[in-house]
Amino acid sequence: xxxxxxxxxxxxxxxxxxxxxxxxxxxxxxxxxxxxxxxxxxxxxxxxxxxxxxxxxxxxxxxxxxxxxxxxxxxxxxxxxxxxxxxxxxxxxxxxxxxxxxxxxxxxxxxxxxxxxxxxxxxxxxxxxxxxxxxxxxxxxxxxxxxxxxxxxxxxxxxxxxxxxxxxxxxxxxxxxxxxxxxxxxxxxxxxxxxxxxxxxxxxxxxxxxxxxxxxxxxxxxxxxxxxxxxxxxxxxxxxxxxxxxxxxxxxxxxxxxxxxxxxxxxxxxxxxxxxxxxxxxxxxxxxxxxxxxxxxxxxxxxxxxxxxxxxxxxxxxxxxxxxxxxxxxxxxxxxxxxxxxxxxxxxxxxxxxxxxxxxxxxxxxxxxxxxxxxxxxxxxxxxxxxxxxxxxxxxxxxxxxxxxxxxxxxxxxxxxxxxxxxxxxxxxxxxxxxxxxxxxxxxxxxxxxxxxxxxx
Amino acid sequence: xxxxxxxxxxxxxxxxxxxxxxxxxxxxxxxxxxxxxxxxxxxxxxxxxxxxxxxxxxxxxxxxxxxxxxxxxxxxxxxxxxxxxxxxxxxxxxxxxxxxxxxxxxxxxxxxxxxxxxxxxxxxxxxxxxxxxxxxxxxxxxxxxxxxxxxxxxxxxxxxxxxxxxxxxxxxxxxxxxxxxxxxxxxxxxxxxxxxxxxxxxxxxxxxxxxxxxxxxxxxxxxxxxxxxxxxxxxxxxxxxxxxxxxxxxxxxxxxxxxxxxxxxxxxxxxxxxxxxxxx
Numbered sequence: 001x002x003x004x005x006x007x008x009x010x011x012x013x014x015x016x017x018x019x020x021x022x023x024x025x026x027x028x029x030x031x032x033x034x035x036x037x038x039x040x041x042x043x044x045x046x047x048x049x050x051x052x053x054x055x056x057x058x059x060x061x062x063x064x065x066x067x068x069x070x071x072x073x074x075x076x077x078x079x080x081x082x083x084x085x086x087x088x089x090x091x092x093x094x095x096x097x098x099x100x101x102x103x104x105x106x107x108x109x110x111x112x113x114x115x116x117x118x119x120x121x122x123x124x125x126x127x128x129x130x131x132x133x134x135x136x137x138x139x140x141x142x143x144x145x146x147x148x149x150x151x152x153x154x155x156x157x158x159x160x161x162x163x164x165x166x167x168x169x170x171x172x173x174x175x176x177x178x179x180x181x182x183x184x185x186x187x188x189x190x191x192x193x194x195x196x197x198x199x200x201x202x203x204x205x206x207x208x209x210x211x212x213x214x215x216x217x218x219x220x221x222x223x224x225x226x227x228x229x230x231x232x233x234x235x236x237x238x239x240x241x242x243x244x245x246x247x248x249x250x251x252x253x254x255x256x257x258x259x260x261x262x263x264x265x266x267x268x269x270x271x272x273x274x275x276x277x278x279x280x281x282x283x284x285x286x287x288x289x290x291x292x293x294x295x296x297x298x299x300x301x302x303x304x305x306x307x308x309x310x311x312x313x314x315x316x317x318x319x320x321x322x323x324x325x326x327x328x329x330x331x332x333x334x335x336x337x338x339x340x341x342x343x344x345x346x347x348x349x350x351x352x353x354x355x356x357x358x359x360x361x362x363x364x365x366x367x368x369x370x371x372x373x374x375x376x377x378x379x380x381x382x383x384x385x386x387x388x389x390x391x392x393x394x395x396x397x398x399x400x401x402x403x404x405x406x407x408x409x410x411x412x413x414x415x416x417x418x419x420x421x422x423x424x425x426x427x428x429x430x431x432x433x434x435x436x437x438x439x440x441x442x443x444x445x446x447x448x449x450x451x452x453x454x455x456x457x
Numbered sequence: 458x459x460x461x462x463x464x465x466x467x468x469x470x471x472x473x474x475x476x477x478x479x480x481x482x483x484x485x486x487x488x489x490x491x492x493x494x495x496x497x498x499x500x501x502x503x504x505x506x507x508x509x510x511x512x513x514x515x516x517x518x519x520x521x522x523x524x525x526x527x528x529x530x531x532x533x534x535x536x537x538x539x540x541x542x543x544x545x546x547x548x549x550x551x552x553x554x555x556x557x558x559x560x561x562x563x564x565x566x567x568x569x570x571x572x573x574x575x576x577x578x579x580x581x582x583x584x585x586x587x588x589x590x591x592x593x594x595x596x597x598x599x600x601x602x603x604x605x606x607x608x609x610x611x612x613x614x615x616x617x618x619x620x621x622x623x624x625x626x627x628x629x630x631x632x633x634x635x636x637x638x639x640x641x642x643x644x645x646x647x648x649x650x651x652x653x654x655x656x657x658x659x660x661x662x663x664x665x666x667x668x669x670x671x672x673x674x675x676x677x678x679x680x681x682x683x684x685x686x687x688x689x690x691x692x693x694x695x696x697x698x699x700x701x702x703x704x705x706x707x708x709x710x711x712x713x714x715x716x717x718x719x720x721x722x723x724x725x726x727x728x729x730x731x732x733x734x735x736x737x
Contacts, residue, residue: 167675168675169495169542169544177679205542206542207481208544211545211547212481212485212545212546213485234679234680234681243710245713251680252680256674260502260674265721266526266721268501269499269500269501269526270501270674271501271718271721273717345709345713392679394678
């Protein structure tokens, strides 16, 4: 069995000095060689691992034959954000995990092949999609992130008049404000959004639903509504010193860097504190993004502080490896207890405590327990809190009767319906912070449900 | 969608008023709320309180003082120019109800956000006593509008060039000492003024409300950059505020966070002015 094709990366020493994309993609030869590894199983399991059910066996077979145009068309039947998914999906725990070859070692690189097909199409120029006959129904989609973009695309394809509302000045949601340029170039997000606009979706930015219009008003104005408002509210630890100058939520830090391009300050007007010693608290993809961004902003030392061990780090393996190669220090089994104050209410350091793992908790992971008397201090001038987010409650103002769960998440049934008749929801607003592809899956499901609803009403 | 500037005028040295076409925002706006604007692709997002709005004509009025690069750039814009982005109305509207007698205090550019509140409190049936103040009489704004909208109107200037010679807080104190039954005091102005006012009114036990202006980005509770400490609890000014109980606000924290980017701001301004002199 041929080995899995390696993807070229920017050299770690060079890439920490720029925000250009780290992974460089496959060449045509590599794509052909990688596709040739696919065994064309009679009973393919890979599709089951894909939240949007991309017809993986077909598109890989088409790549094998060099029919790249057909391959991207196959992908786009179910996935309108292929270039994004090919870059940021956790393939190792989705499609690739189910690949028969995974049992023997290295699964087919489904994600990299998807990326290859999408990038090749973009370089050639994307053809305008075919629009369906208008149905005369209109749908409002709230939030232009992965869930909203996917739902909007599917609803527009079905012939409904779709208006997509976004609170920020740019579309993409977390793809734009959260994921850094070096992992997902913004030009790609923009092109994916342009494709959705070509489908006839009316995109309204600068539009905060819950403030400018209530959900109830939208329900009257539109035949159906989809809520894809995400989980944008940052969590803090509630420890002493968290409001000191130099403490950022990962959301703020990444929004400054990605959305507002603070790494190009002063050419771009938004400033950011460039720390010398930076501590990032948390172990997910967002923590990796923040740590790697801090290095690129010129920090001498960036530490990821995580209360569990290496095996429990929730970030993708590939991103952890990328971060390590770039020089991010991992301080595992360590938990911050207090942020220490320096001059003028700035950060001087973080007092941490050593942790050990006890019995599993309700999440199934072993519960971290403090080791008494093991406190120590890490010097720092910037602290970035990346311990998660929860849904933003703003949409709830003026939405009588929308059922919300204990953690602020919107309650839906198996088909994406909320407690309000013509309102569906999906993505992080329903699940809490999750992945781009699961949000897209939820957007697809809700679009299907809305289609059926509109047929009958 | 760009946002057209319908009217622009200078109303005091380095202080400008703009009416900006934003029909949906104007329709939804209430006293106490704010907008966030972005001039163009490379600009930062800056929050500005809504100084007035007209749902029929479809515009919101903003008043700003030239401080850093963005406000200086904004000041160079003119009628018919367009802002790339304007989002609002943001924040929780002021809790305007019939309370009895309400004192509204505006300091400097803080007079602008007080103005719609004066109108709203009066409409709600309150006796409205307004006090406006600035360093000198040239810096007073909306004087006639404020006087017309109030039951009782006072002016204070630091240099004594108009009205009471001293601070607006002196006038508040005089009114409280006169035995006037005041139910609420609203103070909007520089943080130091709000801090001093909060300290002054506290012994009188009169409810005092301030409108906070910390650094913000999105204005929807997403970034957490506008954290303020109120009664020992962390609040996000953009969604939990911008108005808070003055007696519970940690003003020292607010002021230190406002100074966070002072060095970067002057760097940015220098860069901007160099570019301007370069002919761009």
